[in-house]
Amino acid sequence: MAFAQTRSLLPSPDERRRYQRVKVHLLGRYMLPDRREFPCQVINMSPGGLALLGPGIGNVGDRVIAYLDHVGRVEGKLTRIIDNGFAMSVGATPRKRDKLAAQLTWLANRDILNLPEDRRHERVVPRNPxxxxxxxxxxxxxxxxxxxxxxxxxxxxxxxxxxxxxxxxxxxxxxxxxxxxxxxxxxxxxxxxxxxxxxxxxxx
Missing domain, CATH: 2.40.10 (Thrombin, subunit H)
Structure with a gap:
């Protein structure tokens, strides 16, 4: 799926104090309130929020449920629209946020170190999941x-x-x-x- 270049994303002041966003490239799917589902690619994420590219754009305040590779199910609200996608909050318990922080640290290090993580073949999101x-x-x-x-x-x-x-x-x-x-x-x-x-x- 081809996407245009996204403009720079800045987390909110509250999020800057609490969480650090990391650049990641995670595939997944998300569902909007009208139950439409779309494939997506997450471009950055923190335990409190994420930005993704996808073909279906909702409205600010909409509830979003996403299933992401390595992370699993995340749920939150659409916070702002970006080019070819949107940013959303991540609603989670403190325990889940700690686990997300550990997962994101591992994912960021994997990309920096170019660890294979048993990726013998490119992964794709199927048309029918x-x-x-x-x-x-x-x-x-x-x-x-x-x-x-x-x-x-x-x-x-x-x-x-x-x-x-x-x-x-x-x-x-x-x-x-x-x-x-x-x-x-x-x-x-x-x-x-x-x-x-x-x-x-x-x-x-």
């Missing part, structure tokens, strides 16, 4: 694909299968390799072809 996961015992559960690559996926779901469990995402055999704040990450048993990837993970 809704899928069904089949567990080892045949139980099916609905999930939301946060992002996707040829070798794995990050999912948001109400329940998290145990680590190392063999599962099927659509018709793709996978293994649970990491638990996230609002879901879990899968590694595909076999690398998937790019031209059939989305059809395979969305198969019911």
């Amino acid at each position: 809704l899928s069904v996961l089949t567990l080892e015992d045949g139980t099916k559960m609905h999930c939301r694909i946060i992002d996707l690559s040829l070798s794995g996926a990050a999912l948001a779901a109400e329940k998290r299968p145990p680590m190392n469990m063999q599962v099927m995402l659509g018709r793709v055999r996978s293994r649970v390799v990491r638990h996230l704040e609002e879901g879990f990450a899968l590694e595909f048993v076999h690398e998937q072809p790019a031209d059939t990837l989305e059809d395979s993970v969305n198969a019911r």
Whole structure:
């Protein structure tokens, strides 16, 4: 998705006192009050707020729910409009803010040090993020694909299968390799072809 250059963002005076924003590049999805959903890219974030680029723009004061790679579910209010996106607050408990601060520190250091973090393939946000996961015992559960690559996926779901469990995402055999704040990450048993990837993970 191509975006125009954004203008400089400055946090509010209160936020400057409490939190430091860091530049990050996180993919995800967000939902506006009318329940429309859009893919997005976060360009900077602190435990108290974030700025993202996305095709759907709401109004200042709107409630926004976002699912972000590495971070999980965040919720807040749209605080201002920027070029090709908007800034929003992040509503969280003190414990969640501390965890966000640690995650953002790790993400910032990862980018500076160019750590691979097992990123063998580029991750993308699928056109249709809704899928069904089949567990080892045949139980099916609905999930939301946060992002996707040829070798794995990050999912948001109400329940998290145990680590190392063999599962099927659509018709793709996978293994649970990491638990996230609002879901879990899968590694595909076999690398998937790019031209059939989305059809395979969305198969019911």
